[in-house]
Amino acid sequence: MKKLIFSAAVLSLCLTSCKKAEDKAVDAGPAADTTAAPAPETADAEAPVDSAAMEKAWMEYATPGEMHKLLASDVGSWNAKMTFYMGGKPSTENATAEVKPILRGRYFEQKYKGKMMGQDFEGVGTMGYNNASGKMFSTWFDNMGTGIMYISGDYDSASKSATMTGTMIDPMTKKDAKFREVYTWVDADTRKMEMFDTKSSGEEVKSMEIILTRK
Secondary structure (H helix, E strand, O other), X not given: OHHHHHHHHHHHHHHHHHHHHHHHHHHOOOOOOOOOOOOOOOOOOOOOOOHHHHHHHHHHHHOOOHHHHHHHOOOEEEXXXXXXXXXXXXXXXXXXXXXEEEOOOOEEXXXXXXXXXOEEEEEEEEEEEEOOOOEEEEEEEEOOOOOOEEEEEXXXXXXXXXXXXXXXXXXXXXXEEEEEEEEEEEEOOEEEEEEEEEOOOOOXXXXXXXXXXXX
């Protein structure tokens, strides 16, 4: 209680003093505004850039490494046997693929040509390895649609395969649909690509397989 009374007394004294000061200011007439403009806020200074470390990081990011050598083993001409599992009974189509390095071996372009459902089929893909993220990635687009697919994931040296995941727009629902791709380096002259779709129920089903044999 004593503390409360003391606080009230101090507050009353402050109010009285402020009132007297205001009255005096009114009697003396308006005073010049001497309030200084607030100093602009200053952002925390960023740490100085270590130019040598930055140059080293970018050099490592830009320099093709062991994973790019693995991808380079795909360069050449291939026969592609494509099996589709949609609609129940599997159907098979044949195509050819040409793989070449682009941008000095940092990426590898794949060009497919063949038949699909009785129509001429053409597709273009790229594969690469991101030194910074440590992830393998792939893109794909073809004349059977107007979109592009992007997937990324990890390489497993034990199985000699890369498992990559991503999404694509389902033309029926207009929503993202999840899918997974497994790309396997079977041997020097054989590659296998498997694609798995994820249904709305969460169930994963195999939708396509491509066996590539070197010409």
